[in-house]
Amino acid sequence: MTEDLTSAPIDPGTRIGHVHLKVADLDRALAFYCGVLGFALMQRYGGQAAFVSAGGYHHHIALNTWESLGGRRPPPGTTGLYHVAILYPTRAALADALARLDAAGIPLTGASDHGVSQALYLDDPDGNGLELCWDRPEAEWPRDADGNLQMTTRRLDLAALRELIPTARAADAAGATASGR
Template structure:
């Protein structure tokens, strides 16, 4: 087991998705979700918010296929973290007007809403409660549940809709994996995340710096679920951002010491987990 522990200021960055129809996805993420389109080509697009870098990248794949939900490893959802509860209420009112199906959950540490993009890629939009209100159990793990959200009090906070606000970030990424021991070996022993919650018998939450989770890892697609083929819509990669080059170098060294192959790419060092999920590592 590696002694490496991820830097407490590490956090999630850009999420890159594969889609089947780029123009349809651009309309959805700009008009329904409220992200700002930063750049586009005939087959790609990049989104952020005011003052941010790229939070979401899209790429259209040829002969794209959409697989049944929870049938392969890969993306369960990526989570857009809003800066405050007012922003969540404003966004909720906008989403409700879209007519899309929206799931919800009061997770004690946060309030969250769930929906899918046109290709079925899962999205969570949430706001955290203050850290001072987060509770831990006797084992030192965060207490999280999935109670109904107080929707009415959120809607009462709603202000004018102008898209997602400055300060919006990618809060976490939740993945389907094939088994939890191998996932733990990669994300905890390799990447150095801390375990913060065992959720039932089929999910593990890990984080840096005491956050409630930067990564969710679950076997809800089935233990031993296969990886998706290359032309399936879904996750191309997610990004972990480090505070400086020294911390990035330490992370790469720890992965290699754990026997995990690290590939240098134009976007930065990259590693595949045992289930085909790609982690891109970069400096914030």
């Protein structure tokens, strides 16, 4: 008898390695992902493609114009990517991301507290949806009496998140000093 692989769970160590986005203007996309969000440019292939990362990984996000140079945003009502979630390691790091967006004048399309995470929603310059998020420690996730996960969606308190910005900036400055940046 053969095992039905369609019902077998995926290996729990599986992760999403990177996302590859089609963009209309590579320089504009790099100005957003590197200049605003703070990703590092790892490699560029002329004016056609670039690879950016956090922390020196080969790439978390690939950007290309191979099929989209000068293209338009996808119209509402079409299929495609809803959003990419970029996971920040701390709530203070998420606050720093909010400060970067505020400084660049980039509007949010939403901000939610899901119980398990806090998230900022926005579009990149090409209309690709982004979720900038921080996961609460698993021990803090909301559960019912039987221990089942109970995700929620409530409005995120942006004022409380913004209160963390000086802490996030001080931690970044201390890290830069320690590393000799």
